[in-house]
Amino acid sequence: FWIFWYLGYLPVYYYWAENANWAIGGYEVPATWFDAANSMFCVILGPVVASLWKKLAARPQGDMSIFRKTALGITTIGLGYLFYILMDIVRGDGKVSVIWLLGFAFLLTLGEMFFSPLGHAFISKYSPSRYLAVMMSVWGFATFIAAKSYGYVYGLLFGGNLEFRVGCEIVAGIALVSAVIMVALDKKLSALVD
Numbered sequence: 001f002w003i004f005w006y007l008g009y010l011p012v013y014y015y016w017a018e019n020a021n022w023a024i025g026g027y028e029v030p031a032t033w034f035d036a037a038n039s040m041f042c043v044i045l046g047p048v049v050a051s052l053w054k055k056l057a058a059r060p061q062g063d064m065s066i067f068r069k070t071a072l073g074i075t076t077i078g079l080g081y082l083f084y085i086l087m088d089i090v091r092g093d094g095k096v097s098v099i100w101l102l103g104f105a106f107l108l109t110l111g112e113m114f115f116s117p118l119g120h121a122f123i124s125k126y127s128p129s130r131y132l133a134v135m136m137s138v139w140g141f142a143t144f145i146a147a148k149s150y151g152y153v154y155g156l157l158f159g160g161n162l163e164f165r166v167g168c169e170i171v172a173g174i175a176l177v178s179a180v181i182m183v184a185l186d187k188k189l190s191a192l193v194d
Helices: 002-007 009-014 031-059 066-091 101-128 127-160 164-184 186-193
Strands: none
Touching: 002 009, 002 066, 002 101, 002 127, 002 164, 009 031, 009 127, 009 186, 031 101, 066 101, 066 186, 101 127, 127 164, 164 186
16 A cells, blocks of 8 residues: 555656646646645645545444455545546646646545555554554554655656556555455455454
8 A cells, every 4th residue: 555655656756747737827836735735634634534534434234344445445545546547548648737746745645544544443442452552563664665766666656667657556556456365365454463
């Protein structure tokens, strides 16, 4: 998840910097503002996602499992890369409006809102107390590894060896297949932690 999440930013700065029209009403939008979109959507989506989790937990059949919620986050990231493909189709030989990038930022943030809190919640709930600090460190270390490796992944997928759309298809495919596998294994995974 985190590799694909971090990876989503690089096409903004390298691919869409050249293939998007960054002017809105005569104002040239700085590419760095894309980072601010994530923060804005976190503030907007925080209460919405919290309300969703609360409604799911109150259902007669109970809440979704943490594995299904994780699959939802991974699916959303995959849909984000499919959105990049749509943007590329829409632009054709020209440039797409920078406003389209807000759609990708929305999906990126929504995936994060579904996925990120679950890691800490899972570790806090299921780790033996004597290993809790170590497991929290493992979560942080995994995020560190993702942050160190996404540049290499970008080089493989978007560094010129493949067309942009093919790179996006690979990421979306891996994310969506991973989500399907997680949903298929939901009962077995849930049994392991029960």
